[in-house]
Amino acid sequence: MEICSAETASGRVQGLISSGIRQFKGVPYGASTAGANRFQRPKPPKPWMGARECFGYAPVSPQVPYDVGHDYARLIQFDLNVALGGMGEDCLHLNIWTPGTGRGDKRAVLFCIHGGGFAICSGNHPMYDGAKLAQLGDVVVVSVTHRLSSFGYVNLADLNPSGAWADAGSAGMLDLVAALEWVRDNIENFGGDPQSVTIFGQSGGGWKVSTLLAMPAAQGLFHKAAIQSGSLVSHMHREAATQVAQAFIAQLGLTPATLDKIQDLPWTQILAAQTAIGAHAFAPMVDGIHIPAQPLDPQVASLSDAVPLIISTTLDDAGLFFDRFSMTEQELTATLSAAYGAKAALLEKTYREHFPIKSPYLLYAQIITDTGFRRFAHTQAEAKAARQRAAVYTYLWEWACPAFDGKFGAVHAMDVAASMHNERDAILGAGSADARRMCDTLASAFLAFAKTGDPNNALIPTWPRFEASQRSTLVYDRDTRVERDPHATLRKLWSGMPRAASVLG
Numbered sequence: 001m002e003i004c005s006a007e008t009a010s011g012r013v014q015g016l017i018s019s020g021i022r023q024f025k026g027v028p029y030g031a032s033t034a035g036a037n038r039f040q041r042p043k044p045p046k047p048w049m050g051a052r053e054c055f056g057y058a059p060v061s062p063q064v065p066y067d068v069g070h071d072y073a074r075l076i077q078f079d080l081n082v083a084l085g086g087m088g089e090d091c092l093h094l095n096i097w098t099p100g101t102g103r104g105d106k107r108a109v110l111f112c113i114h115g116g117g118f119a120i121c122s123g124n125h126p127m128y129d130g131a132k133l134a135q136l137g138d139v140v141v142v143s144v145t146h147r148l149s150s151f152g153y154v155n156l157a158d159l160n161p162s163g164a165w166a167d168a169g170s171a172g173m174l175d176l177v178a179a180l181e182w183v184r185d186n187i188e189n190f191g192g193d194p195q196s197v198t199i200f201g202q203s204g205g206g207w208k209v210s211t212l213l214a215m216p217a218a219q220g221l222f223h224k225a226a227i228q229s230g231s232l233v234s235h236m237h238r239e240a241a242t243q244v245a246q247a248f249i250a251q252l253g254l255t256p257a258t259l260d261k262i263q264d265l266p267w268t269q270i271l272a273a274q275t276a277i278g279a280h281a282f283a284p285m286v287d288g289i290h291i292p293a294q295p296l297d298p299q300v301a302s303l304s305d306a307v308p309l310i311i312s313t314t315l316d317d318a319g320l321f322f323d324r325f326s327m328t329e330q331e332l333t334a335t336l337s338a339a340y341g342a343k344a345a346l347l348e349k350t351y352r353e354h355f356p357i358k359s360p361y362l363l364y365a366q367i368i369t370d371t372g373f374r375r376f377a378h379t380q381a382e383a384k385a386a387r388q389r390a391a392v393y394t395y396l397w398e399w400a401c402p403a404f405d406g407k408f409g410a411v412h413a414m415d416v417a418a419s420m421h422n423e424r425d426a427i428l429g430a431g432s433a434d435a436r437r438m439c440d441t442l443a444s445a446f447l448a449f450a451k452t453g454d455p456n457n458a459l460i461p462t463w464p465r466f467e468a469s470q471r472s473t474l475v476y477d478r479d480t481r482v483e484r485d486p487h488a489t490l491r492k493l494w495s496g497m498p499r500a501a502s503v504l505g
Contacts, residue, residue, distance in 0.1 A: 006101045006189045008182075011048040015096075016055055021131045022098050024190070025124075026058030026085065029182035030092030030175065033147055038263045038270075039156060039168035042092055042178040057085030058093040060122035061148040062271045063279065072320050075403055075427055076413055077126060081116070084124040089267050091145050092175055094182065095123055097130035098140045098191045105191035108198065108450040111183060111222065112143045112420070115203035115230070115413065118172060119149040119279040127413070132421040137447035140192035141420075142183060146175035150274040151267075153282040154248055155241035159256045169241060170290040173211055180212075180221035198224040198450040200310075202416045206230015210380070211284060213307065214300035215291060224453050226310035226446065228415055229317050229373055231380040234294050241285040244277065251276050296383045305389035308453040310446075311381045311466075314397040316409035318368035325361050325407050332360040336367070343497065350493055362409040370490055371497070378491065381466050391465040393455055395445075395474040396486055399438055402429040415476070418442040434478065441480050 002017040006024065015024035028045035037043055066078035073079065098107070112128050114121045123143030130141025146152065152172025156165035167174060184194045199222045201209045209225050210232035212218040249255065251273035254262060262270075274282070284291055293300045324331070336344035351363055358366070377394070384392040397415045401408045403426050417425035421443040428435035445455035445463070456463050461482050464472040471485035485491065 004101065005051060008186045008189065010045045012051045013054045014051045018131065019135060020099060021134050022096075022101060022190075023131065024054040024094075024096040024098075025056055026054050027094045027096060028058075028092060029094050029144075029179045032090035033092065033151065033171075034089035034267065035263055038089065038151075039154065039165055039171060041167040041171065041174045045092070057095065057124040058145070059086045059088040059091050060124055060145045061091045061151055062087045062089070062267050063120045063148060064271070064275050066120065070323055071404055072323070072408065072411070075401075075408070075411075078121070080125060081121050084126075085122075085145075089151070091147065092178070093123075093145050094179060095128075095130070095143045096140065096190050097134040097142075099134055099138055100191045101189060102191055103188045106188075106193040106196070107138060107140045107191050108196045108447075109140045109142060109183060109187055109192040109194070110446070110450050111180065111197055111199045112141065113176065113199060113201035113205040113208045114143065114145075115201065115205045115416070116148070117204040117280050118153055118207065118283045119204075121148075121204070127416050127422065127425060128420065129422060130420065132423075133419075133443060133447070136421050136443060137450075139447060139450060140187060140190055142187075144176065144179045146179065147172040149279040149282045150248055150270060150277075153284055155238070155245045155285060155287075156249075156259065156262075157287070158238070158242045159245055159249065160259050165259070166289070169287055170284055173208065173215065173284055174217070174290060176208060176212060177215065177217045177221070180218060184221055195223065196451070197222045198226065198446075200226035200228070200419070200446070201230060202228035202413060202419075203230045207232040210295050211235075211291065213304040213309075214293070214295045214297075216300075216303060217290065219303050222307070224308050224449060225304070226312075226419075226449065227377075227380070228310075228312045228419070229314060229377075229412055231311060231373070231376040233296055233376050233379050235291060236283045236285045238285045238287075241283070244281045248273055248277050248282075296380070301383065301387065305387055308390045308449070309384055309392045310395070310449060310455065311377050311384075311392060312395045312397065312415065313369065313374045313377045314410045314412060314414055316362055316365040316369060316400075317373040317412045319362065319365035319408055320412040321368070322365075324364070325359075327360040327364060329360055332364055335364065340497075347493070350489065354487065354490065358409075359407070361407070365409060370494055374491075375494055382468050385466050385468055391453070393449075393463060393474070394466045394471075395463075395476055396483075398475055398477040399434070401427055402432065402434070403427060415442060418476075419446050437478075438476065442476060445474075 030042040
């Protein structure tokens with residue numbers, strides 16, 4: 001076993017070397033968030049003497065293990081969200097993969113923020129393993145764990161105006177700011193360049209990237225950004241966040257008058273109450289302090305004017321929400337009619353003209369993707385381009401997942417594995433020739449973007465920046481190509497059409 005080491009501001013850490021990549025797992029960037037630190041802004045890690053062994057993953061934010069009865073959950077191994085490192089409130093850690101630890105190496109840093117909404121998963125999940133990407137591109141890859149759900153996003157401030165809980169509703173985002181500050185202050189010791197940091201994330205990771213782009217405290221801590229199937233254009237309303245918090249403390253048997261007791265409860269009781277309310281009910285809100293405004297509001301959009309951006313979706317992103325694989329044409333018609341009323345017939349007719357042999361399940365998944373994920377991605381890209389500052393690039397992933405006999409189509413999270421160059425992942429075909437090719441084409445773009453702010457490289461067609469007049473988009477498929485306004489008819493169909501509230505029910 002070959003051991004490596006590096007210095008941090010808190011003490012020396014030891015890692016392992018595998019295939020030439022130095023791997024440090026479970027490196028603390030903050031103190032435990034238990035007890036008096038619960039629902040507070042993150043504190044620096046306590047210094048240690050000697051060398052700290054960072055050979056394996058550390059605990060992740062408390063969460064309920066995912067139900068693996070759903071084939072999609074099995075496909076992306078959601079049962080491993082809490083399997084690697086365990087869980088608990090001492091959950092502020094980084095995992096680092098680097099080809100070398102020389103302070104003068106100045107490698108580009110790719111800072112990966114995991115998905116799972118604001119509620120589940122962690123940077124320990126196998127899909128975020130950074131070894132192959134670090135090896136391929138001679139870069140430093142960092143993944144992060146942080147507080148989730150109620151532990152990171154419960155609006156206690158509006159239940160008690162004393163100021164004691166002012167940071168509770170944004171604690172999980174403040175964790176990410178602290179992690180980026182740690183990168184700024186320490187990453188040179190791991191061979192990285194603190195002046196060349198790219199933040200990227202998919203799904204909930206994209207939501208967090210969207211939020212960081214509009215947080216004053218995060219500015220200057222990163223220099224490029226990528227959002228994969230996670231364009232966030234509006235935060236939770238404050239009134240809704242307050243209602244969730246009220247239900248949460250009631251579930252704990254507390255009132256605003258006894259709120260101080262919340263720091264004395266075992267974390268398992270907090271988790272049980274969070275689960276009863278619904279883990280995904282907790283999310284950041286515009287608090288006027290840490291999150292001053294909605295993400296696309298000009299007063300915060302200008303904060304990231306100098307940051308180049310990649311925005312993407314997959315063709316069938318929304319297929320993760322439902323498993324009606326045997327849906328018939330009649331059931332599709334009935335489902336659309338219930339959601340869209342008189343407009344349902346036009347929807348079904350238009351989509352069928354464009355995708356005549358697509359299964360009803362996948363057609364429905366694409367429709368839901370277009371009204372949510374894709375519409376938000378279009379909105380975010382248009383807003384970024386309209387500011388006429390740093391470039392924005394868009395891509396659409398259309399290559400279908402070969403697993404489970406292809407029934408998922410171009411499913412949510414396919415491009416996570418590809419961007420990390422993890423061709424072994426089942427979602428890509430477990431090391432097939434197609435998987436290797438798709439990994440090469442997407443990872444090469446991410447690496448070029450991280451190093452220069454421009455994703456163009458020899459493995460892809462010339463990728464123009466997105467402009468509203470042309471809407472040039474790189475389409476990732478077996479024949480990766482650039483298209484102007486792909487599926488324009490479908491995009492225009494949704495303009496002015498409201499989202500159906502019941503569509504995911």
